[in-house]
Amino acid sequence: MNGLTIPPPGMIPPPSISDFLQSPKVEMKSKLDGGKSFADVLSDVLNPADLEVKFSSHAKNRIQSRGIDIDRKDMLQLDKAMDKAKEKGAHDSLVLIDGKAFIVNVDSRTVVTAMSDLESRGGVFTNIDSTIVMS
DSSP states (O other), rough: OOOOOOOOOOOOSOOOHHHHSSSSOOOOOOSSGGGGHHHHHHHHHHHHHEEEEEOOOOHHHHHHTTTOOOOOHHHHHHHHHHHHHHHHHOOOEEEETTTTTEEEEEETTEEEEEEHHHHHHOOOOOOOOOEEEEE
């Protein structure tokens, strides 16, 4: 013989039709940061589970396109600023944090848009009823 061994019948189960009908499971995600996509990473940073701060899609786009860095400290400051604004009866506020400007809807606890220090200089902010400066 040629060295080829054929297993006895019953040792190898025959494939079923369902084996051929299942589509392959392929996930295409970045290898960076544990395989999360950029959108997932951005969402995790912008919406930590223990804070009640949300970001509108417009705000997320502005943050990404303007290269604004938001860290945990900024998130805590935004959360605290919204609490202060709510205590004072504000609804739409400008929140200034370390050279960054955020327009927030206090009632829904949502950041509506974001600007860097350079963009906010000399700017006119409309449709707000309060300003909170965090330090």
